Amino acid sequence: MDVFLFFLFAAVAVGCAINLILQKHPISSAISLIGVMVSIAVLYLLLGAEFIAAAQVIVYAGAIMVLFVFVIMLLNTGAEEDGPSNAMSNFLGVPLIFVMVGLVSYVMMQIAPSAQLVTFGSFTGGKAEDLGILLFTKYLLPFETTSVLILIAILGAVVLAMREVDE
Amino acid sequence: MIDLAGGGVPISWYLILSAILFGIGATGFLIRRNIIAVFMCIELMLNAVNLSFVAFSYMWRQVDGHIFTFFVMVVAAAEAAVGLAIILTIFKNRGTLQLDRINSLKN
Numbered sequence: 001m002d003v004f005l006f007f008l009f010a011a012v013a014v015g016c017a018i019n020l021i022l023q024k025h026p027i028s029s030a031i032s033l034i035g036v037m038v039s040i041a042v043l044y045l046l047l048g049a050e051f052i053a054a055a056q057v058i059v060y061a062g063a064i065m066v067l068f069v070f071v072i073m074l075l076n077t078g079a080e081e082d083g084p085s086n087a088m089s090n091f092l093g094v095p096l097i098f099v100m101v102g103l104v105s106y107v108m109m110q111i112a113p114s115a116q117l118v119t120f121g122s123f124t125g126g127k128a129e130d131l132g133i134l135l136f137t138k139y140l141l142p143f144e145t146t147s148v149l150i151l152i153a154i155l156g157a158v159v160l161a162m163r164e165v166d167e
Numbered sequence: 168m169i170d171l172a173g174g175g176v177p178i179s180w181y182l183i184l185s186a187i188l189f190g191i192g193a194t195g196f197l198i199r200r201n202i203i204a205v206f207m208c209i210e211l212m213l214n215a216v217n218l219s220f221v222a223f224s225y226m227w228r229q230v231d232g233h234i235f236t237f238f239v240m241v242v243a244a245a246e247a248a249v250g251l252a253i254i255l256t257i258f259k260n261r262g263t264l265q266l267d268r269i270n271s272l273k274n
Contacts (some may be wrong), residue, residue: 007176021209060240094198115177126224126230
């Protein structure tokens with residue numbers, strides 16, 4: 001069952017990701033990205049990360065993608081047009097990305113123990129309780145710094161919006 | 168090698184899936200011209216990295232990887248808010264979202 005679920009949702013994730021970069025209209029790309037995020041959430045559950053899976057659906061597929069879809073709706077620019085393509089990025093960048101993926105896959109096959117199989121339920125450390133304890137003891141300073149980061153992000157968004165009003 | 172009825176897949180397959188998703192995101196970053204689509208490709212790359220954090224967390228039986236994923240999500244949310252505000256401002260000033268039309272520094 002674990003193998004079947006992994007292959008099903010890995011295939012959905014890769015298929016949606018390829019659809020994301022092939023679609024010409026931004027809204028189709030956004031729907032594909034939601035598909036990728038939901039299937040990655042199922043893979044998180046298989047890896048025993050319950051809290052992260054819930055946060056993935058709520059924060060990523062919910063909040064962030066709604067923001068994207070809202071901006072696409074607000075700007076309503078239609079499909080993207082074909083422009084002059086950059087030969088450097090198409091004929092050097094894309095093959096180099098494939099080389100990078102191949103190298104990373106090779107290294108992962110070498111370092112990760114292939115005898116250790118991922119089975120659902122064998123690692124239960126990802127509960128909200130465990131994350132909360134770690135977040136408020138070992139990672140307290142980064143957690144508090146995050147609040148400053150979000151405050152700065154709010155200020156930045158408000159300043160950018162105010163500049164529009166001035167014009 | 169792989170038993171379809173029981174058991175599971177090796178942990179390296181999750182890491183390879185993560186690398187493939189990252190590669191697809193980087194490819195989209197290079198070939199797409201719409202600024203919103205490029206931004207969505209960045210989100211896809213962040214998601215791929217999160218998957219490898221959770222897989223490593225499973226591999227070492229430690230929750231620290233989940234904490235990193237949590238922080239990446241927080242940073243991605245802040246980044247999306249500021250980035251989309253910048254995109255709105257660009258569209259208001261230029262009237263286009265095509266990346267190759269936003270080239271005032273070139274001339």
